[in-house]
Amino acid sequence: MATLNGILNGLEVIEFEFAETPKSTPDNPRYFKEVLRVLLADGTVVYNCAWTNCEFTRPKASGVWPHVKAHKNQTTRTPKATADLSDIDVDGLPLAEVIDRARKATWYSVQLDATQKKLDKATREVEEWKPRAKAAETQLASIRKAFSAVA
Numbered sequence: 001m002a003t004l005n006g007i008l009n010g011l012e013v014i015e016f017e018f019a020e021t022p023k024s025t026p027d028n029p030r031y032f033k034e035v036l037r038v039l040l041a042d043g044t045v046v047y048n049c050a051w052t053n054c055e056f057t058r059p060k061a062s063g064v065w066p067h068v069k070a071h072k073n074q075t076t077r078t079p080k081a082t083a084d085l086s087d088i089d090v091d092g093l094p095l096a097e098v099i100d101r102a103r104k105a106t107w108y109s110v111q112l113d114a115t116q117k118k119l120d121k122a123t124r125e126v127e128e129w130k131p132r133a134k135a136a137e138t139q140l141a142s143i144r145k146a147f148s149a150v151a
Helices: 061-077 095-150
Strands: 011-020 031-040 046-047
Touching: 011 061, 011 095, 031 061
Parallel strands: none
Antiparallel strands: 011 031, 031 046
16 A cells, blocks of 8 residues: 555545556456555545555546656666565554455466466567568568559
8 A cells, every 4th residue: 555554535544456447347357557446434435546655546546547657757766676575574464464465466476477478479479470571571662663663
């Protein structure tokens, strides 16, 4: 969650999860990487920027998504460091939240594997099509040259 103290808009956060994108379907759920769906103590649902200590909220996920660009410059200024698992402190968290984080980590791992497979397949297809495209360009250049000689 973006807020470390569990308070958002002056209310206690009951639960949060990554918000679904408009392209999400029951058979193929899709989630924003940087937008959270947050249930507050008064029963309202708001959408929150997932960046640490950012309390930017909107009533719809689509309202938060453009805001995320404000954080993109922050990542380019600071070098990316490898995550050190010893820095993860879960001592003060309720068991339910630790389990929820473990489930989400497993889900992300599965999604990462599936995405890597898709990337590998696309890379193989590009390598297969690249020689054919180059040959077609050469043939097209010959055809254009022949037409320009006739005209």
